[in-house]
Amino acid sequence: MKPRNTKAKTKIKELIISSYTALSQSEIQNSLQGLCDRVTIYRVLERLLDEDIIHKIVNTDGVIKFASCQSCSSEHSHNHIHFSCQKCKSLTCLEDVEPTYKLPNNYKVSEMNFTLSGLCPQCS
Amino acid sequence: MKPRNTKAKTKIKELIISSYTALSQSEIQNSLQGLCDRVTIYRVLERLLDEDIIHKIVNTDGVIKFASCQSCSSEHSHNHIHFSCQKCKSLTCLEDVEPTYKLPNNYKVSEMNFTLSGLCPQCS
DNA sequence: ATTACTTTTGCAACATTGTTGCATTAAGGA
DNA sequence: TCCTTAATGCAACAATGTTGCAAAAGTAAT
Ligand SMILES: [Mn+2]
Ligand SMILES: [Mn+2]
Ligand SMILES: [Zn+2]
Ligand SMILES: [Zn+2]
Numbered sequence: 041m042k043p044r045n046t047k048a049k050t051k052i053k054e055l056i057i058s059s060y061t062a063l064s065q066s067e068i069q070n071s072l073q074g075l076c077d078r079v080t081i082y083r084v085l086e087r088l089l090d091e092d093i094i095h096k097i098v099n100t101d102g103v104i105k106f107a108s109c110q111s112c113s114s115e116h117s118h119n120h121i122h123f124s125c126q127k128c129k130s131l132t133c134l135e136d137v138e139p140t141y142k143l144p145n146n147y148k149v150s151e152m153n154f155t156l157s158g159l160c161p162q163c164s
Numbered sequence: 165m166k167p168r169n170t171k172a173k174t175k176i177k178e179l180i181i182s183s184y185t186a187l188s189q190s191e192i193q194n195s196l197q198g199l200c201d202r203v204t205i206y207r208v209l210e211r212l213l214d215e216d217i218i219h220k221i222v223n224t225d226g227v228i229k230f231a232s233c234q235s236c237s238s239e240h241s242h243n244h245i246h247f248s249c250q251k252c253k254s255l256t257c258l259e260d261v262e263p264t265y266k267l268p269n270n271y272k273v274s275e276m277n278f279t280l281s282g283l284c285p286q287c288s
Numbered sequence: 289a290t291t292a293c294t295t296t297t298g299c300a301a302c303a304t305t306g307t308t309g310c311a312t313t314a315a316g317g318a
Numbered sequence: 319t320c321c322t323t324a325a326t327g328c329a330a331c332a333a334t335g336t337t338g339c340a341a342a343a344g345t346a347a348t
Contacts, residue, residue: 044295044344065334077298082335084296100277102226102305104334121265126274134268139278141245141263146285150250153224154263154278161270168315168324189305201327206306208325226334228305290348297342305334313326318319 043087048076052084053093061130062097062105062122097131100124100157105131119152125160132160167215172200173208177217185254186221186229186246221255224248224281229255243276249284256284 055071056063065081072081085106088094095118097105109118110133121137124130139154158164179195180187187195189205196205209230212218218230219242233242234257245261248254263278282288
C-alpha cells in the first residue's frame with residue numbers, strides 16, 4: 041500500500057498544518073467548499089493519522105478534532121494538554137504542558153486524552 | 165419545575181449507582197430491556213445531571229458515558245482521572261487520582277476531562 | 289505518451305447517536 | 319378523587335461516521 045498524493049489529501053494536510061486550532065471533519069468540509077466528497081475527508085484523515093502527520097483529539101463535547109503533530113517527529117507521543125474554549129469554541133494544543141499524576145498499580149497506560157475547558161486568553 | 169420520581173428515572177439512577185463502570189446511553193438501553201423509550205433515557209440522564217446525581221465523561225473514542233457522583237456531595241467537582249480499558253472497554257472513575265499541571269497565564273479553567281487509556285488491572 | 293497496476297474517490301445506502309414537537313400519560317399534592 | 323404539570327412515547331429529523339462497489343486518477347514502467 042503505497043500512499044498517493046491527491047488534491048484532497050494535499051489540501052486537507054495543508055489546512056490542518058496551517059491552522060492554529062484543531063479542526064473537525066465538518067470544519068474541514070466547510071473550508072474545502074466541495075473540493076471532495078464528505079467520505080473522502082474521513083478517509084484522508086485516517087491516512088494522515090496513519091502517517092503520523094496529524095493527531096486526534098476528543099473534545100469535551102465528544103466532537104473529534106484533528107491537529108498537526110509538532111513535537112513527535114522523533115517519537116510519536118502526545119502527552120500534552122488541550123484547551124477547549126467555551127466561548128470561541130476553539131480547541132488548541134498546549135504542546136508544552138504535560139500533566140503529572142500518580143496512578144494505582146496494575147494500570148498500563150498507552151494513551152492519554154486531557155482537555156481543559158474554560159476561557160482562552162483571547163476570550164477572557 | 166418540581167422533579168418527579170418515575171419508573172424510568174428510578175431504574176436508570178439505580179443502574180448507574182450500582183455500576184462499577186461508567187455507562188453509555190446504549191448500555192443503559194440494553195439493560196432496561198424496553199422499560200422506556202430511547203428518548204426518555206436521554207431526558208432522564210439530563211435530569212440526573214442537573215440534580216448532581218451523576219456526571220458525564222467523554223470516552224477516548226468520543227462515546228459519552230455516565231457515572232454516579234461519589235465525592236461531590238459537599239461541592240460539585242470532578243477533577244479526577246478516568247481510565248478507559250482498551251480490552252474490556254470499561255471506563256472507570258479513579259476518584260482518588262487528581263493530576264497536577266502548570267498552565268500558561270490567562271487561561272481560565274472551569275472543567276477538566278482527563279482520560280487515560282490502556283489496560284485495566286483485570287486485563288493486564 | 290501510452291500502458292498497466294492499484295490507490296483513491298464519489299455515490300448511494302446504511303447505522304448510530306442525539307434532538308425536537310406534540311399529543312397522551314401519570315406523579316403527587318390539594 | 320381531582321387538578322396541575324412533569325414526564326413519556328412516537329414520529330420525524332439532523333449530524334456523524336461507515337461500507338460496498340464501480341469509476342477515476344496517481345505512479346512507475348514501457
Ligand atoms: Mn494536540
Ligand atoms: Mn468520574
Ligand atoms: Zn476562546
Ligand atoms: Zn479491562
